Amino acid sequence: MFKDMLGHSRMKINFHTHTTVSDGMKTPEEAAALYKAAGYDAIALTDHYVFSAGGSLSGLKILSGAEYDTNLCCGEEGVYHILALGCARDPEIGSEKRLPAEKIVQKILEAGGTPVLAHPAWSLNQPRTALLLGDVAITEIYNSVSDAGESSRPYSGCFADLAACLGKPMLLLATDDTHYYAGNDETKCAVMVECAEDASESEILAAVRAGRFYATQGPEVHIAVEGDEIVVRSSPVSRISLFTNVAWADGYCSRGENLTEHRHKILPREKFVRAEVTDKDGKTAYTNYIVLRV
């Protein structure tokens, strides 16, 4: 467990992990041992088209999961990869890989799970995807493996901001989507979920759906509205940036050494805001959106 600068207890979790059960290069036990050694409190096993129940492995808490995709290859066809987190049972989506994305989402919800749109930048998803998949409120702003293999679109901030401009600010995870375990995609990202040390899987996912987390490659970050200002607080970083529906305005970025706070007076035209901070080693942390006005 991690105690943050505000005094809150947080679990460090990787919500997207593949193993030899599908196309990952480590067994579930090896993956669990590796994440435990790196200080994680839990991982979700999300093998392709294989439902994994929750429990524990190698002394690490395991969250139930799976990943389902539409088995298309090209952006203009609509490539969708959808994580099923915390299902109470196998959502029985089958392996024919021909279900439309909306049907996959429906089956995850029927199984009591939380659907997540994985790596929208890698999949070349259009921002309107966020509206088409109406019941999906969570996506990945960063996906480690998308920069570890033969692709390089790990960052989905532009997708998320355009979706927010369309009226749907999604919750933003950072995950490893671990496959290779060769130094580039394992133990790189975490979601820091505010919850009790003995939180159950359903309590952890309820905290995620409520947005009680930040996502990170290392730094700590928090965002709040205080009076007429946006305030970002972080561990010492070299850059703090704000992202809103306004393409450009003064005061959206601070650069320097050991920055721990950034303040910005809210502008009348700003509808939403989120923040990223990057430390001297280039590691970034991501807040969720705050909706300022609709």
Ligand SMILES: [Zn+2]
């Ligand atoms: Zn995927």
Ligand SMILES: [Zn+2]
């Ligand atoms: Zn994956």
